[in-house]
Amino acid sequence: MQKPIVARDIMVKKLITLNPEMDIFEAIDLLLKHRISGAPVVDEDNMLIGIFSEKNCMSVLLEGAYSQLPSTAVFAFMSTNICTVSEETDLLTIAQTFRSQPYRRLPVLRDGKLIGQISRRDILQSVNEITRNKKGQDSALLYLSSLVDVTETRLYN
Numbered sequence: 001m002q003k004p005i006v007a008r009d010i011m012v013k014k015l016i017t018l019n020p021e022m023d024i025f026e027a028i029d030l031l032l033k034h035r036i037s038g039a040p041v042v043d044e045d046n047m048l049i050g051i052f053s054e055k056n057c058m059s060v061l062l063e064g065a066y067s068q069l070p071s072t073a074v075f076a077f078m079s080t081n082i083c084t085v086s087e088e089t090d091l092l093t094i095a096q097t098f099r100s101q102p103y104r105r106l107p108v109l110r111d112g113k114l115i116g117q118i119s120r121r122d123i124l125q126s127v128n129e130i131t132r133n134k135k136g137q138d139s140a141l142l143y144l145s146s147l148v149d150v151t152e153t154r155l156y157n
Helices: 024-033 054-066 091-100 120-133 140-147
Strands: 038-042 048-053 105-110 113-119
Touching: 024 038, 024 048, 024 054, 038 054, 038 113, 048 054, 048 105, 091 105, 091 120, 113 120
Parallel strands: none
Antiparallel strands: 038 048, 105 113
């Protein structure tokens, strides 16, 4: 049987990261410049402490419009309730997480340190490459079961 595809195989390793003391408007500039919808916030040891996303930017806009901003630092607006995966999390478990949660990206951690990130698009791209490699077969979707060893995978509804 084929070795299961895990986060390590498909994660993006070169990330734009923010630090918690960074000015929110500098962070927004980075998101816009790199055309990304959010970025991990890490401390000086590369430990993940939050995510700053377009949704958090809406909080900046609304709080600035209706009252004075409590701070202009990223830490005041970042999300800290974050769903993460390990580098060994299999592709179907990651897909299930994306289906059941509103997240667009999942940080990949090793011992609490950020080592990569997986987006919904990374999952689609990986599956697309696998199914394209099976061209000439009756149905490429039948081969999605080869992505993981189902005897070891637990999916949650």
